[in-house]
Amino acid sequence: DAGVIQSPRHEVTEMGQEVTLRCKPISGHDYLFWYRQTMMRGLELLIYFNNNVPIDDSGMPEDRFSAKMPNASFSTLKIQPSEPRDSAVYFCASSRLAGITYNEQFFGPGTRLTVL
Amino acid sequence: DAKTTQPTSMDCAEGRAANLPCNHSTISGNEYVYWYRQIHSQGPQYIIHGLKNNETNEMASLIITEDRKSSTLILPHATLRDTAVYYCIVRESGNNRKLIWGLGTSLAVNP
Numbered sequence: 121d122a123g124v125i126q127s128p129r130h131e132v133t134e135m136g137q138e139v140t141l142r143c144k145p146i147s148g149h150d151y152l153f154w155y156r157q158t159m160m161r162g163l164e165l166l167i168y169f170n171n172n173v174p175i176d177d178s179g180m181p182e183d184r185f186s187a188k189m190p191n192a193s194f195s196t197l198k199i200q201p202s203e204p205r206d207s208a209v210y211f212c213a214s215s216r217l218a219g220i221t222y223n224e225q226f227f228g229p230g231t232r233l234t235v236l
Numbered sequence: 237d238a239k240t241t242q243p244t245s246m247d248c249a250e251g252r253a254a255n256l257p258c259n260h261s262t263i264s265g266n267e268y269v270y271w272y273r274q275i276h277s278q279g280p281q282y283i284i285h286g287l288k289n290n291e292t293n294e295m296a297s298l299i300i301t302e303d304r305k306s307s308t309l310i311l312p313h314a315t316l317r318d319t320a321v322y323y324c325i326v327r328e329s330g331n332n333r334k335l336i337w338g339l340g341t342s343l344a345v346n347p
Contacts, residue, residue: 124279163280163323163337176334211279225335227279 124228126212132234138200141231144193145214153225154187154197155211163211169195202235209233239263239326245342248318254311256341258324261305268327269300270335271309273320280323283309314345 125144133139145152153168167177172189180187184203189195199206209232213225241259248254260269270285284291284298286307291298297310311318323340 162339165334165336168334213279224282224285225280227281230279 124212124214124226126210126228126231128231129229130232130234132236133202134236135203136201137235138198139202139206139233139235141197141210141212141233143195143197143212143228145195145212146216146226147193149214149216149226151215151217151225152189152195153211153213153215154195155213155227156208157211157230158208166197199233202233204235207233207235239267239336240324240338242322242324242338242341244339245344247344247346248311248314250316250345250347251313254314254318254343254345256309256311256322256324256343257306258309259306260324260326263304263326265304269298269304269307270325270327271296271298272323272325273318274323274340275317275320283322314343316345316347319343319345 124146127142151170154166155163156166157163164179166179167187168175169189172192185199187197209230211227211230213227215225239260239262268285268287271283272280273283274280283295284293286298286300288300288304298307300307321340321342323337325335325337327335
C-alpha cells in the first residue's frame, strides 16, 4: 500500500484566495483525520470522519474551514478565504476499526501551506 | 488541553538506551497511554500503547507505573535515526478516536 497520500505537498497562496487540500486514506481504513501543526500550537485535530461521516469537528477554527469526505477514498479540507494565520502544515491520517483497543493512525506526509 | 507533561528536550548517546518520561497524573482508569514520534518534516508515526501492563514491541518498551500516573518510553539502543519529537498521549477508550497532542520531547541522539 502507498500509505496516506496528500496533495499538494506545498502550497503558496495570497490572502483571500481559496485553498483546497486533498487526502487519499489507506484502502480499508474507516477513520480519517485532519490535523494542523504550527510551532506555537503544536498538532491540533481539526475534524475526523468515520465511514465518510464527520464525527467531531470541534477543532475546526471557524467557518472559513470546511471538510468533506464524498467517498471512502477521498477527502478535502478547504479554506475560504485564506488568511496568513492559516499558514501551517496540514496532515491527514487514517486508521481502521479492529476491536475496542486503539488502532494506530497512519499519517500522510503533510501539506505545507503558506498564505502571504 | 493536553493531559500529559513531558520534558521539552533530551539528549542521548548513540547506542545507549533513551528513557523518555511522561506524567499523566489525571489519567482515569479506562484511558490508554500512547506514544508517537515525529521525525523532522514527516508525519507522526505510532510507536506503542498500553493501559496498565508494561508493553514491548520491535521499536520500544513502555513502562507504566502501578498508579498509572506516569510512564517511560524506552528505546533500548538509540540510533541517529531515532532523533525526533516524541509525543506521549492519553486517549479515552471506546469509540472516541480523538487524540490530544502536547508539544512532546525533542530527543537528540548524538554520535
